[in-house]
Amino acid sequence: MEASILKEFLETIERLVREELVPAEEETIASDRVSERIRGLLRDLGLYGMTVPEEYGGLGMTSAEEVEVLFRLCFASVAYRNLLGTNNGVGSGALLAVGSAEQKQKYLPEIAAGRIVTAFAITENDSGSDASSLRTQARKVEGGWQINGVKRFITNAPEAQLFTVLARSSERPGASGISAFLVERNTPGISIGSPEKKMGQQGSHVADVILSDVFVSDSSMLGGEGEGLKLAMRLVNRGRLTIAAASVGVAERALHEALQYAIQRRQFGSRIADFQLVQALLADSRAEIAAAKALVRETAGRHSAGEDIQLDASCAKMFASEMAGRVADRAVQIHGGMGYMVGTVAERLYRDARLFRIYEGTTQIQQITIAKQMLRQLG
Numbered sequence: 097m098e099a100s101i102l103k104e105f106l107e108t109i110e111r112l113v114r115e116e117l118v119p120a121e122e123e124t125i126a127s128d129r130v131s132e133r134i135r136g137l138l139r140d141l142g143l144y145g146m147t148v149p150e151e152y153g154g155l156g157m158t159s160a161e162e163v164e165v166l167f168r169l170c171f172a173s174v175a176y177r178n179l180l181g182t183n184n185g186v187g188s189g190a191l192l193a194v195g196s197a198e199q200k201q202k203y204l205p206e207i208a209a210g211r212i213v214t215a216f217a218i219t220e221n222d223s224g225s226d227a228s229s230l231r232t233q234a235r236k237v238e239g240g241w242q243i244n245g246v247k248r249f250i251t252n253a254p255e256a257q258l259f260t261v262l263a264r265s266s267e268r269p270g271a272s273g274i275s276a277f278l279v280e281r282n283t284p285g286i287s288i289g290s291p292e293k294k295m296g297q298q299g300s301h302v303a304d305v306i307l308s309d310v311f312v313s314d315s316s317m318l319g320g321e322g323e324g325l326k327l328a329m330r331l332v333n334r335g336r337l338t339i340a341a342a343s344v345g346v347a348e349r350a351l352h353e354a355l356q357y358a359i360q361r362r363q364f365g366s367r368i369a370d371f372q373l374v375q376a377l378l379a380d381s382r383a384e385i386a387a388a389k390a391l392v393r394e395t396a397g398r399h400s401a402g403e404d405i406q407l408d409a410s411c412a413k414m415f416a417s418e419m420a421g422r423v424a425d426r427a428v429q430i431h432g433g434m435g436y437m438v439g440t441v442a443e444r445l446y447r448d449a450r451l452f453r454i455y456e457g458t459t460q461i462q463q464i465t466i467a468k469q470m471l472r473q474l475g
């Protein structure tokens with residue numbers, strides 16, 4: 097995207113956040129739903145297809161451009177970004193990476209326009225961090241595959257029309273026996289569990305996806321047989337970068353709320369913002385946000401240039417998500433007792449930020465990845 101167009105687009109996002117998304121937050125959280133009006137605004141700006149190439153109706157943004165949008169968008173409730181996350185991530189990324197020309201033509205324009213919401217289903221009851229142990233079965237039958245299994249914690253499952261499901265398609269153990277399948281919501285045998293009651297991030301939903309004798313044709317396989325997990329791993333770096341960028345956005349908001357509170361709250365005859373111990377909390381947060389932002393920007397730039405960023409994507413995801421937790425915690429502290437009250441923005445952000453350390457690879461999984469990469473580089 098040309099620099100001047102990107103600048104204008106980012107200003108539009110800032111306006112959308114200020115004038116529409118932040119004012120709509122309370123309703124989104126209370127109703128646990130992003131309204132049709134807001135969905136329409138997100139669609140009109142092309143946000144469901146930020147990373148989809150222009151030839152399929154998307155905005156064709158690079159990672160470096162996408163993270164700039166996410167820094168700004170996630171100043172407002174992350175429920176808005178969650179709606180778009182999979183369409184811009186693995187939902188379109190997997191199709192672009194290994195989809196057939198037919199699959200791309202059929203789905204990518206719908207994904208980019210936000211006419212369909214996508215979900216990516218790997219996790220199961222007994223298979224989380226160790227995705228290679230998943231048990232959902234895809235059995236070869238005449239003309240296609242029959243899928244049976246239960247996927248857990250699938251983001252956007254209640255609203256998605258297209259699922260990418262990872263299932264075991266051969267007797268081969270571990271990752272090499274796993275394939276990816278495109279499964280449309282209206283396929284007989286697929287049902288969605290009740291949305292989970294989550295700690296935070298109200299307005300977006302996770303639920304079980306239950307597959308019971310679901311038949312999909314041969315052409316529904318995405319990529320080669322046995323290459324499903326490899327595909328997910330290929331796309332994970334960009335996913336980690338987007339969570340890191342979202343963490344920065346949430347942290348920026350937490351600091352904004354803390355600062356606003358600190359200049360209006362008075363104790364001992366002064367604004368609490370004038371106490372140096374409170375200033376230290378604010379300053380630490382400012383510096384940590386700046387560090388995370390720089391790391392995300394630098395890593396996204398290298399990803400856009402085609403470099404291998406596996407180690408740095410893990411560093412960015414780990415550092416930014418842990419940083420958002422610390423910044424949100426300080427925001428609660430600065431609000432004092434008020435920060436502990438349900439309904440304050442600081443309290444909500446504290447809960448919302450907690451997820452970033454868990455999905456898209458927990459902090460411990462990032463540590464393992466970083467250490468492995470360092471040792472590999474030593475030879």
Ligand SMILES: Cc1cc2nc3c(=O)[nH]c(=O)nc-3n(C[C@H](O)[C@H](O)[C@H](O)COP(=O)(O)OP(=O)(O)OC[C@H]3O[C@@H](n4cnc5c(N)ncnc54)[C@H](O)[C@@H]3O)c2cc1C
Nearest residue numbers: 216217218219223224225249250251302454455456458460
């Ligand atoms: C809100 C939400 C949305 C989600 N969305 C999706 C989605 O859209 N699609 C999807 O497929 N999944 C999704 N997930 C699942 C998510 O990816 C998993 O929860 C995550 O990967 C962790 O797996 P787990 O919950 O089974 O934890 P576990 O893997 O059981 O981990 C439990 C603890 O053990 C630690 N641990 C595990 N292995 C190791 C190890 N080798 N060394 C050290 N520590 C280890 C972990 O770090 C963690 O602290 C979502 C989860 C949530 C909560």
